[in-house]
Amino acid sequence: MGFFNFLGMEVFKIGQEFSKTILDSLNYSASPYHVVDLARRKLEAAGFKEIKESEPWSKLVPGSKFYLTRNLTSLLVFSIGEKFNPKTGNMKVLAAHTDSPAIKFSPNSKMIKSGYLQSAVQLYGGGLWYTWFDRDLTIAGKVTVRNPATKGLEAHLVHHKDALLRIPNLAIHFTRVYEKFEFNLETNLRPLFATEHAAKLAPFELGADSDIATHQHSAIVKLVAEDIKVDPGCIVDMDLNILDAQPGSFLGVHKEFISAPRLDNQLSCHCGTEAFVDLHTKTEFLKGDGDINIFVMFDHEEIGSKSPQGALSNFLMEITKRIFERTMCSPEAEEYYKASLRRSFLVSADTAHATNPNYADKHQEVHPVKMHGGVVIKTNFNLSYATDYVSSLLFKEIAKICGVPTQEFVVKCDSLCGTTVGPLLSTNTGIKTIDIGIGQFAMHSIREMCATTDIYYYYKMFMGFFAEYHKVDKKFLECQKTLTNYFTPVSYTHLRAHETEADLVCRLLLEKKKKK
DSSP states (O other): HHHHHHHHHHHHHHHHHHHHHHHHHHOOOOHHHHHHHHHHHHHHHHHHHOTTTTSSSOOOTTTTTEEEEETTTEEEEEOTTOOTTTTTOOEEEEEEOOOOEEEEEEEEEEEEEEEEEEEEEEEEEEEEGGTTTTTOEEEEEEEEEEOOOOOEEEEEEEOSSSSBBOOOOOGGOOOOSSSSOOOTTTTOOOEEEEEHHHHSSOOOOTTTTTTTTTTTTHHHHHHHHHHHHHHGGGGGEEEEEEEEEEEEEESSSSSOEEETHHHHHHHHHHHHHHHHHHHHSSHHHHHHSEEEEEEEEOGGGHHHHHHHOOTTSSOOOHHHHHHHHHHHHHHHHHHHHHHHHHHEEEEOOOOOOOOOGGGGGGOOTSSSOOOOEEEEEETTSSSSOOHHHHHHHHHHHHHHHOOEEEEEEEOTTOOOOOOOOOHHHHHHHHHHHEEEEEEETTTTTTSSEEHHHHHHHHHHHHHHHHHHHHHHHHHHHHHHHHHHHHHHOOOOOGTTTOOOOHHHHHHHHHHHHOOO
């Protein structure tokens, strides 16, 4: 009972209950296409209207709620507070990414070797690929179909639920290297799904006029066609990921963990979606809000974000600028937009590394990240994370108001540090930014693990960020004004030899005190 008393039984139960919703979302979201599709459905149900980049926008009025997508794998949703004034309003931005490391079908994936039907693959991102061996695997993604009536192209999502493929391991008897697992990324990661013998017993061949017959196995195409209920000959192309067939589930004696694929970074996407929807449907938030509220999910973070729908694209800047233009409908819009960037705040949400008890030496000992410990603030002075003193201070103040515990993550000096969309967005926009997450084990494995309470804290923190930021920012600005009035402006030419700017400030304070 000591554990539960420390954590708080009420919060523990709320975390478990809320995690059921997130687990359902994870099990649906088999690919970035599915993440965006689910978010669209929830936003539509909450009264958000779709707006398209490719069309002119009407005037946007306070109280508006819209969303838009790029390439069906990135999404931006925004609302305009009813008290929004473009001359004084801020932008509050929550950013995440929809993609995870994956094994993908190659454009020409059709292979037969040693009597087995296999698929040639490409590796997406930096996965722990050895965890894909000896797992029951399946397929999911987007399928492009030619409508036989209109001859137009249509997009369908597919997620085959049954176990379909497997990457078999090499028996121990064929290797003398027992201590470490070595394999070739090109030749040893090809999944198999049938024997030639079975394929001959159940023959199926696509017609000669099929767009896809020459580069994908007919059996796979037929299976996909059955799942999306179209004629196999109508399938033009497929963008398919290979993923774990086992759904995510609760784990542990107390059901306190979630074990699931793609926690990095679908946890941020789903918690962000739930928070944004609930904020606008279960509260009177917009009536008293004077800002632009944005939740954006980018694609391609795992491979560098260099795409039209990645964080290095013009997606965020282009849309936020258009929001200002269509809100003001004035030549001054761009000037006020630039001023707003300086007052705005961006939270980059991506999962963090919990301290693994079996590898505790891999973590900096004074910065342990504990499960159930709350939201993690990620700091790296080489700017692999965008967190700085100001953004960390503001975020911690919001967390206190929301009753959300925070903890700190710093990578060891002898370890490489991952990165996020945070530094990219803060560089492109100039918006003050913080990188946060919640602790998880086995990042980039085929299955990852986190704590249910932290999932709830994540959601609660997102709600609090949008609802409370303006209060905290106002206090911070008042504090800055007080400090500005206290210090006498000085020229940096007053610096003495070997004296830093910080030394100068301390010396001037001491001199001022002596004068008193």
